[in-house]
Amino acid sequence: MVKQRPGAPTRVDVIRNLLQRFAYLGLILAAFGLMMLGKAETVIVEEVRARINDAFAPILEAIAEPAGTVRGYLDEGRQFLAIHEENQRLTQENQRLLKWQTVARKVEEENVVLRDLLNFKVGPESSYIAARVISDDGGTFSESMLVYAGNREGVKNGQAVVTGEGLVGRIAGVAHRSARVLLLTDLNSRIPVMIEGSRARGILAGRNEEKPILTKLPPGSIVSPGDRIVTSGHGGAFPQGIPVGLVSAVNDALVEITPYVDSQRLEIVRIVDYGLDGILDRHRLRTDLPKDDIPVVEPKSVPTSEKMRTVVPKPGMERRPSEP
Amino acid sequence: MKPAFWQRLDLWARNISPVGLTVVLILFSVVPTHIPGYASIVPQLALMGIFHWTVFRPDLFPIWAVFLIGILQDSLSGAPMGLNTMVYLTIFGVVLGQRRFFLGKTFFVEWLGFSIICAGAAIQAWLLLSAYHVHFIAPGPVFFQYMMSMGVYPILAWVMGRWQSSVLR
Numbered sequence: 001m002v003k004q005r006p007g008a009p010t011r012v013d014v015i016r017n018l019l020q021r022f023a024y025l026g027l028i029l030a031a032f033g034l035m036m037l038g039k040a041e042t043v044i045v046e047e048v049r050a051r052i053n054d055a056f057a058p059i060l061e062a063i064a065e066p067a068g069t070v071r072g073y074l075d076e077g078r079q080f081l082a083i084h085e086e087n088q089r090l091t092q093e094n095q096r097l098l099k100w101q102t103v104a105r106k107v108e109e110e111n112v113v114l115r116d117l118l119n120f121k122v123g124p125e126s127s128y129i130a131a132r133v134i135s136d137d138g139g140t141f142s143e144s145m146l147v148y149a150g151n152r153e154g155v156k157n158g159q160a161v162v163t164g165e166g167l168v169g170r171i172a173g174v175a176h177r178s179a180r181v182l183l184l185t186d187l188n189s190r191i192p193v194m195i196e197g198s199r200a201r202g203i204l205a206g207r208n209e210e211k212p213i214l215t216k217l218p219p220g221s222i223v224s225p226g227d228r229i230v231t232s233g234h235g236g237a238f239p240q241g242i243p244v245g246l247v248s249a250v251n252d253a254l255v256e257i258t259p260y261v262d263s264q265r266l267e268i269v270r271i272v273d274y275g276l277d278g279i280l281d282r283h284r285l286r287t288d289l290p291k292d293d294i295p296v297v298e299p300k301s302v303p304t305s306e307k308m309r310t311v312v313p314k315p316g317m318e319r320r321p322s323e324p
Numbered sequence: 325m326k327p328a329f330w331q332r333l334d335l336w337a338r339n340i341s342p343v344g345l346t347v348v349l350i351l352f353s354v355v356p357t358h359i360p361g362y363a364s365i366v367p368q369l370a371l372m373g374i375f376h377w378t379v380f381r382p383d384l385f386p387i388w389a390v391f392l393i394g395i396l397q398d399s400l401s402g403a404p405m406g407l408n409t410m411v412y413l414t415i416f417g418v419v420l421g422q423r424r425f426f427l428g429k430t431f432f433v434e435w436l437g438f439s440i441i442c443a444g445a446a447i448q449a450w451l452l453l454s455a456y457h458v459h460f461i462a463p464g465p466v467f468f469q470y471m472m473s474m475g476v477y478p479i480l481a482w483v484m485g486r487w488q489s490s491v492l493r
Contacts, residue, residue, distance in 0.1 A: 020387065023387055023388070024387055024413070024416075024417055027387060027388070027390075027391045027409075027413055028410060028413050028414070030391070030406075031391070031394065031406040031409035031410040031413060032406065032410060033406070034395075034405045034406030034409065035404055035405065035406035035407060035410070035452070035456060037405070038404050038405040038406060039404070039456060045405050048395075048399070048405070049398075049399040049405060052395070052396060052399040052400070053399055053400065056351070056396075056400060059351060060351065060354065060355060060400075063351065063352075063355045064355055064356055067355055067356070067357070068356075071357075133356055134355075134356065135354040135355065135356060135400060135401075135402075136353075136354055136355065136356045136357060136362075136366060137402075140365075140449070140453075140465045140466050140469050141401060141402070141403030141404070141407060141408070141449070141453060142401065142402040142403050142404075144402035145356070145402070146354075146400070146402075180402060187457050187459060187461075207462075208457075208461055208462065209462050264362070266356075267356070
């Protein structure tokens with residue numbers, strides 16, 4: 001019998017090595033396949049993701065809360081140092097707001113009277129679900145975060161996520177007790193918005209960068225820095241008039257928006273249940289619309305005599321390039 | 325026999341600790357910190373775990389664990405499913421081939437090695453992400469994330485080194 005050195009590979013080692021190589025290749029292919037499936041918006045990938053998130057959500061929630069407490073103490077210390085300036089600022093702001101309050105009261109009363117006169121129907125009532133943010137936004141790879149509320153709280157895909165300051169994003173992916181919020185800044189985020197002053201409608205598109213841009217504005221609409229952007233309510237997912245952000249820069253190529261909400265400081269958000277089907281309804285997603293094609297309401301100035309239809313040729317009727 | 329059972333359990337717990345630690349690192353990297361600007365440059369903690377354990381204890385860091393760690397990272401961070409998985413698997417393969425180079429060298433060499441590997445990972449991730457979205461993603465955050473990872477690595481490597489010498493047998 002040949003005596004082997006302790007370090008020399010035995011037959012078992014060789015086979016193990018070979019198996020490992022196969023496993024390596026297989027797993028790389030599996031990862032690639034997952035990416036492809038994910039790109040194709042396969043339900044099963046989203047389901048798997050939701051399940052994993054759900055399993056880890058309680059742990060994340062447990063870590064997020066003490067982290068929040070520590071941060072609270074630090075913040076308090078910092079505020080204590082700036083208490084005098086803060087007080088002055090708040091006094092000034094209070095004076096200003098008191099003036100606005102008077103205006104708002106007057107306008108509100110007027111509004112009630114006018115609505116009565118016109119027999120005006122207010123849109124559906126919204127209800128809110130409060131949820132704790134349990135993960136940071138995905139950083140480089142995506143702009144989204146997890147919240148600790150899901151199916152069991154009644155969260156649905158496509159619902160708007162807001163704070164007191166304005167719109168955060170929308171729900172994209174719901175599990176039993178957790179849900180993923182797609183932030184305004186994500187590359188896949190498209191929100192129907194309008195410029196508050198001129199009511200010109202557009203789409204707010206994220207770019208995976210700090211500031212999203214305003215696109216699909218009707219030609220000739222005037223935008224200037226400082227304009228307020230609010231949700232337009234088109235597409236049936238969001239209530240109208242949620243503050244979104246300010247126009248921060250305008251040039252030939254694009255209109256940049258600074259969102260009101262700083263997504264990195266979020267602790268608790270509110271999920272708006274507007275009582276309508278969201279844009280991300282699964283059944284509507286299954287239609288032949290491209291993924292990020294939000295049904296945009298056509299501007300009224302263009303009268304369309306007949307609706308656009310997709311004409312599907314009957315089998316055997318298609319024209320082949322080779323035919324005359 | 326009771327003692328043997330407990331001993332085995334003890335050994336088993338020690339042996340899965342590298343993978344366990346890496347999972348904890350993933351959780352730490354997704355917990356909200358609320359530090360302005362930090363979220364977009366949060367260091368690739370899981371990558372450090374994978375690098376360290378693949379170099380020093382590949383016997384306790386099987387390939388399927390790398391796969392599962394990647395899946396976990398992808399699903400928690402909201403990245404396209406499979407993206408980090410592919411990056412981690414690549415890193416695992418490269419490091420496993422070169423690990424003899426790192427063994428017995430000074431920490432500086434290890435750090436240098438990590439910086440090269442991590443740069444490769446960052447570029448791969450950026451390319452994959454751009455291809456996935458069919459859109460040129462701004463490379464800035466990826467670069468800063470890389471710098472951040474480089475800065476954090478010595479601290480984490482020290483912790484993992486201590487763990488290795490005290491807990492693992």
